[in-house]
Amino acid sequence: MVDLKKISVFVFLAALFLMLLVGNASARVSIFNGTITEGDGYQINNYVIDVSSVFVEANTAVFKVYEGGELKKDTMIERNDSIAFDFEEGEMELRLLSVYGGVLPVAKVFITVSDYNIGNIYTSGIVDGGHEHATYSGTPVLEITKTVDKNNILVGDSIKVTIAAVNTGNDEAKDVIFTNPMQESFILEDIFVEPASTTSIDIGELKTIYVYILKATEAGTFTLKPTTATFSNNADQNFPPATSNTPKVTVEVLEIPKKTAVIEISTDVDSVSVARNDQITATVHLKNAGDAPASFVWIEIAVPEEFEYISGDDAIEIIGGVPKIYMDSFGPLQEKEFSYTLKAKTLGTYTLISKLSYEYNNDVDFENQKVSTESVTNDIYVQKGKYDDLYEQPVYIFVLPIVAIAVIGAWIYHRYKQYRF
Amino acid sequence: MLNILIVGNGQCGNRILDAVNKQAFAGKNKFSKFYSQQKFKGRVETIAVNTAKNDLKELKYTKAKDRIHIPHLHGVGANRNVGKQVFLDNKDIIMRYIEEKGNFDVAFVITSASGGTGSSFTPMLIKELKERYDFPVYAIVVLPFREEGTLYLQNAAFSLRDIRESGSDGIILSDNQFLKQLGGNVQSAYDGINDMIAERILFLMDALDSEMMMVTDLGDFKTVMSGGAGIATIGFYKSSKDVPVKTAIQKSLSPAGLLFSTDVYEEASRAMVIIKGDKSYLSIDDISNEVEKLSGAIGHVFKGIIIRNGVYPQVLAVLTLESTSELEKLYSIAVEAIHQERDKKTRVETEKEIEKAFSQINGLEPQY
Structure with missing residues (x-):
C-alpha cells in the first residue's frame, strides 16, 4: 500500500523546486518575438526600444533604447546580430531576426531578459510612435x-x-x-x-x-x-x-483642591463627679469645620454598663438598645448639640464615648470619603450616694427599724381604730 | 382598788368624760393616746351615751366601743320629753352595756342639766342604776350660762329636780356661769371647764384609792355626800410653785376654786379635804389650822393627805351644801324662763290666726 503522506510531501517539494526554477534570475527569458514597424517602439517597464530606422537592403536596423524617455543606447545592428544593455537589475538582449519592406519597413526582433525576476515586469508591448508616446511608471512617495x-x-x-x-x-x-x-x-x-x-x-x-x-x-x-x-x-x-x-x-493631572467635611465632635458632662443613683447630663457638640457637607452622619453613644440611659433629645433614638443619632446631612460650619441624661449605677471611674461616622464627597473623586472618629469625655467619678452608707449596712439595720416602724404603725392604726367612732 | 363607772350623757357629759380620759393619759395631749396608756388609780370604765352621733364622733380619747349611740337619732332638740321617751325605748341597750362592764363600787354620771339628751337621760339612768345595783351613784351636773336661753334654763331646773328625785346619792354641781371667767373663746372656755372638772374627778378618784398619810376613803366620801341637801361642789387648787399649804387650802375653798360658787363657811354642811404634795410643803400645823377653821364653821371635815415627792401642794375639797343661794337664783331665773316659754307658745298659737287672713284669697288669681 502506497504511503499517501510521503507522496504528498514529495509533490510539495517538487512544486517548490519548479517555482524556484522559474523565478531564477540567471535564466534567459523570452519577452518578445515579433515585428516592430519603423518609428514604433517596444516598452518593457520604463524601457522603450524604438525601431528608429530599418534598412531592408542592408538587412540592418537602427535601435534606440530609452529609459524613462532618456536615451540610453543608439545602435545599428545587422540581421542575426544582437545588442545587450542593462535592464534594471538584470540584462536585456535584443536580436534582429529579419527586416521586411512595405509601406513602412518592419523589423523582426527577439527580446530576452536574463538575471531578472520576470515577475517584476509590469508592462510590455508595442508603443505606436515610439518612446515619445510611451507611458512611464513612477514612484509615489x-x-x-x-x-x-x-x-x-x-x-x-x-x-x-x-x-x-x-x-x-x-x-x-x-x-x-x-x-x-x-x-x-x-x-x-x-x-x-x-x-x-x-x-x-x-x-x-x-x-x-x-x-x-x-x-x-x-x-x-x-x-x-x-x-x-x-x-x-x-x-x-x-x-x-x-x-x-x-x-x-x-x-x-490638574491639582483641584479637594473639599473635606471635618466634623469636630466633643462630649462634655455637667459634672465629673456624680453620686451613685444620681443623674448626669452629657452634651455632644458637633461642628463641621470643613468646606464640604457631610452625609450619612451617625453618632453612637457608647453608654457604659454601669450607667443607665434615662432620656435624651428627640433626635436620639434607641436602636438595638444603643442610643444613636442620625443626620442625612451636616453642612459646612453647621453646629449642633445633643444632650442626654444618664443615671450612675455603680461606683467607679468611667468615660463616655461618642462614636462618629460620616461620609463626604471631595468634589474630585467619584467615591464618597468615609470618616470615623470618636470623642471621649474626661473621667467621670461615680461616688457613693447620699444614702449608700445605709445600703452597706447589715440587713438587720433596716429590718429592725422597719419592724419597729411597722409595729408603731400597727399600734397607731390599732389605736386609731380603737378610738374612731 | 376601786371599780368606778363613769357615764357621760349628752354632749356636755361626753366631753367631760373625754377630758377625763384625755387627762388619764400620761402626755395629756392629742397624741398621747398613741404612745401611752391611761393611768387610773382603780379600774375605771367610761361610757359615753348620746343620741347625736356627731357629738360622739367628736370624742378623741374615749374608745369607740365605749360610745353608745341611740340609733336613728340626731339629738333630741333640747326636748326632755323626747329624751325621756328615747331613754325608755333604749334603756335595755344602755343597761345591758353597763351590765357587761362588770361590777362597780361607785358610779358617776356626768351631764349638763340644760341640754336634751343628758338632762333627760341622767335622772332615768340613775334611777335604773339604783334599782339594779347597790353601789352609790353620783351625778356631776353642769349648770348652764344664765343667758344661754330659756329652754336650757327650764331644762336645768326640771332636770336637777329629777336627778335629785331619781335616787342619786348626791349631786356635784358645776356652774358654767361662774366658770366663764376662764375667758377666751367659747370653745376654749368649754374646753377649760371640761378639763377643770376632769382634773377634779381624777384627783378625787386618785384620793379615794390611794394610801394616805391621813386616810379618807369611799366611805368618807359617801358620808360627806349624804350630808346637807344632797347638793355638793368641789373646790380645787393646784399650786405651780412653792406656796404654803395653808394658802392652797384657802384658795381651794374660795369661790375661785369652787365649781359652783358658794360661801362654804356659810352654806356647806360636810366636807372632805384632800391634800397632795411633797411632804416638805405640807405643814401639819397649817393643815390642821385650816381644817379646824372649816370644821368650826360647818361641822365635820374629813381630811386626807397624799404624799407625792416633788409635787407642789394640791388641795381638793368636796363640800355638801345645806343651802345654796346661787341655786335659788338659778331657779328663780328658770321660773321666769318657763313663763317666757309658756307666753311664747301662747303667742305662737295666737299667730296661727294669720292663716285666716291668708284664707281670704283662696281661689283668687292676681290680675295684671
Whole structure:
C-alpha cells in the first residue's frame, strides 16, 4: 500500500523546486518575438526600444533604447546580430531576426531578459510612435504628518489631531489605504475629517486625511501611535507602507483642591463627679469645620454598663438598645448639640464615648470619603450616694427599724381604730 | 382598788368624760393616746351615751366601743320629753352595756342639766342604776350660762329636780356661769371647764384609792355626800410653785376654786379635804389650822393627805351644801324662763290666726 503522506510531501517539494526554477534570475527569458514597424517602439517597464530606422537592403536596423524617455543606447545592428544593455537589475538582449519592406519597413526582433525576476515586469508591448508616446511608471512617495494642537494638556482636556499626507514622489499614489490605530489613555471625542476607504494622492498633492479630537483620560506622557498608509502607483506597483511621525503628548493631572467635611465632635458632662443613683447630663457638640457637607452622619453613644440611659433629645433614638443619632446631612460650619441624661449605677471611674461616622464627597473623586472618629469625655467619678452608707449596712439595720416602724404603725392604726367612732 | 363607772350623757357629759380620759393619759395631749396608756388609780370604765352621733364622733380619747349611740337619732332638740321617751325605748341597750362592764363600787354620771339628751337621760339612768345595783351613784351636773336661753334654763331646773328625785346619792354641781371667767373663746372656755372638772374627778378618784398619810376613803366620801341637801361642789387648787399649804387650802375653798360658787363657811354642811404634795410643803400645823377653821364653821371635815415627792401642794375639797343661794337664783331665773316659754307658745298659737287672713284669697288669681 502506497504511503499517501510521503507522496504528498514529495509533490510539495517538487512544486517548490519548479517555482524556484522559474523565478531564477540567471535564466534567459523570452519577452518578445515579433515585428516592430519603423518609428514604433517596444516598452518593457520604463524601457522603450524604438525601431528608429530599418534598412531592408542592408538587412540592418537602427535601435534606440530609452529609459524613462532618456536615451540610453543608439545602435545599428545587422540581421542575426544582437545588442545587450542593462535592464534594471538584470540584462536585456535584443536580436534582429529579419527586416521586411512595405509601406513602412518592419523589423523582426527577439527580446530576452536574463538575471531578472520576470515577475517584476509590469508592462510590455508595442508603443505606436515610439518612446515619445510611451507611458512611464513612477514612484509615489507619501509623507504622512501627524500633528497635535497641544502637546501638554491636563486630564480631561482634549487635543485636536490632524493627519495629512503629501505625495512627494513622481507618480500618483493610488489605492491609498490609511490605518490609524486607536490610542490608549485617550478617548475619541469627535471626528471632523476621515478618509474614504481608499483614496489617491497626486504627485505633490497635500491631503488632509484625518482631523479628530482626543480626550485625555489619565496622566502621563504618551507617544501617539503612527498612522500608516499602503499605496501603489499608476502601474499598480505596491510600495512599502508609509508611516507618519509620532508626536508626544504630555497629560498632567490638574491639582483641584479637594473639599473635606471635618466634623469636630466633643462630649462634655455637667459634672465629673456624680453620686451613685444620681443623674448626669452629657452634651455632644458637633461642628463641621470643613468646606464640604457631610452625609450619612451617625453618632453612637457608647453608654457604659454601669450607667443607665434615662432620656435624651428627640433626635436620639434607641436602636438595638444603643442610643444613636442620625443626620442625612451636616453642612459646612453647621453646629449642633445633643444632650442626654444618664443615671450612675455603680461606683467607679468611667468615660463616655461618642462614636462618629460620616461620609463626604471631595468634589474630585467619584467615591464618597468615609470618616470615623470618636470623642471621649474626661473621667467621670461615680461616688457613693447620699444614702449608700445605709445600703452597706447589715440587713438587720433596716429590718429592725422597719419592724419597729411597722409595729408603731400597727399600734397607731390599732389605736386609731380603737378610738374612731 | 376601786371599780368606778363613769357615764357621760349628752354632749356636755361626753366631753367631760373625754377630758377625763384625755387627762388619764400620761402626755395629756392629742397624741398621747398613741404612745401611752391611761393611768387610773382603780379600774375605771367610761361610757359615753348620746343620741347625736356627731357629738360622739367628736370624742378623741374615749374608745369607740365605749360610745353608745341611740340609733336613728340626731339629738333630741333640747326636748326632755323626747329624751325621756328615747331613754325608755333604749334603756335595755344602755343597761345591758353597763351590765357587761362588770361590777362597780361607785358610779358617776356626768351631764349638763340644760341640754336634751343628758338632762333627760341622767335622772332615768340613775334611777335604773339604783334599782339594779347597790353601789352609790353620783351625778356631776353642769349648770348652764344664765343667758344661754330659756329652754336650757327650764331644762336645768326640771332636770336637777329629777336627778335629785331619781335616787342619786348626791349631786356635784358645776356652774358654767361662774366658770366663764376662764375667758377666751367659747370653745376654749368649754374646753377649760371640761378639763377643770376632769382634773377634779381624777384627783378625787386618785384620793379615794390611794394610801394616805391621813386616810379618807369611799366611805368618807359617801358620808360627806349624804350630808346637807344632797347638793355638793368641789373646790380645787393646784399650786405651780412653792406656796404654803395653808394658802392652797384657802384658795381651794374660795369661790375661785369652787365649781359652783358658794360661801362654804356659810352654806356647806360636810366636807372632805384632800391634800397632795411633797411632804416638805405640807405643814401639819397649817393643815390642821385650816381644817379646824372649816370644821368650826360647818361641822365635820374629813381630811386626807397624799404624799407625792416633788409635787407642789394640791388641795381638793368636796363640800355638801345645806343651802345654796346661787341655786335659788338659778331657779328663780328658770321660773321666769318657763313663763317666757309658756307666753311664747301662747303667742305662737295666737299667730296661727294669720292663716285666716291668708284664707281670704283662696281661689283668687292676681290680675295684671
